[in-house]
Amino acid sequence: MAASGSDGGLSDATIRIQNGENAGTEITAMFNPTEYSRSKGIQYGEQDIAGLSSPIAQFVSGQAETLSMELFFDTSEERADVTEETDQLDLLLTVDKTLGAPPFCTFVWGGIEFKAVLENADKQFTMFRGDGTPIRARVNVTFKEYRPPSTQQKQEKSKPADNTQRRTVKEGDTLWGIAKQEYGDPTQWKRIAGANGIDNPRTLQPGTELTIPPRSS
Numbered sequence: 400m401a402a403s404g405s406d407g408g409l410s411d412a413t414i415r416i417q418n419g420e421n422a423g424t425e426i427t428a429m430f431n432p433t434e435y436s437r438s439k440g441i442q443y444g445e446q447d448i449a450g451l452s453s454p455i456a457q458f459v460s461g462q463a464e465t466l467s468m469e470l471f472f473d474t475s476e477e478r479a480d481v482t483e484e485t486d487q488l489d490l491l492l493t494v495d496k497t498l499g500a501p502p503f504c505t506f507v508w509g510g511i512e513f514k515a516v517l518e519n520a521d522k523q524f525t526m527f528r529g530d531g532t533p534i535r536a537r538v539n540v541t542f543k544e545y546r547p548p549s550t551q552q553k554q555e556k557s558k559p560a561d562n563t564q565r566r567t568v569k570e571g572d573t574l575w576g577i578a579k580q581e582y583g584d585p586t587q588w589k590r591i592a593g594a595n596g597i598d599n600p601r602t603l604q605p606g607t608e609l610t611i612p613p614r615s616s
Contacts, residue, residue, distance in 0.1 A: 412470075412508035414488075414517075419495035419502035426487045428470055431508065435468035446567075451606055463544040466506060466513050472536045475526055481533050488538065491517035503545040515542035564611040574600040581611050 412428040440462045445454035474481045495502050506513045518541045526535035566577065574588035574597070581591075592600055594610045 415505045416502050419498045430471045432468040439464040466542040470538045475534045481536050488520045514545050516545045518543045566609050568607040570605045
C-alpha cells in the first residue's frame with residue numbers, strides 16, 4: 400500500500416504478517432487512523448445457590464484484548480481499483496494451508512506493537528468510477544490479542560502453584576466435617592475458619608463459599 404508520510408512525522412501504521420506462506424509481508428496503511436479503541440475484559444459465570452435471591456458471580460477466565468479502528472483507502476487520484484489495496488487484509492482472514500488457520504500479525508504504529516489475529520474487516524466502498532470500479536473505501540478492523548501457546552505455557556509454568564480450593568457449604572455441613580473431608584483431620588477446622596474470617600463456626604450458613612487453604616507440606 401502507498402504510504403502517507405504525513406501526520407506530523409508520525410510513522411505509518413503497518414500490519415506485519417508473522418507466520419505462514421505470507422510471513423514477512425507488510426501491509427502499510429494509506430492513511431493513518433484518526434483514532435482507535437482498545438478493550439479488555441474478564442468472563443464471569445453464574446451459580447445459583449439455594450436460598451439466595453440472585454446467582455453468585457464467579458470468575459471464569461480472562462479475555463483477550465481487542466484493538467479496533469477505521470482504515471481509509473483512496474485511489475481516486477490514480478483512478479485505480481481500491482480493492483487491490485483492501486484485499487491485502489484478506490490474507491489475515493484466510494486459512495493458510497501451511498498453518499491450517501489464518502496467520503497472526505503485529506500491528507505497529509507509534510508506541511503500539513500489538514500481536515494479534517485479525518478478527519474482522521468490515522469494508523464499505525464509497526466512491527466509484529463510471530464503470531462501477533470502487534476507488535475509495537473505509538474498513539473497520541478489529542484485532543484480537545494473540546499469544547502463541549508456547550508463550551502461554553512458559554508463563555503458566557513460571558507461576559507458583561496455587562492449590563487453594565473453594566467449596567460451597569451445603570445443608571448439614573460443619574467446619575470440622577469439612578476439615579475431615581479436606582485434610583483427614585477435623586481439628587484443622589480453625590485453618591478454614593481463619594482463611595474465611597469465621598469467628599463462630601456454629602453460624603455456618605448453606606450457600607456460603609469457603610476458601611480451603613492448601614494442605615501443609
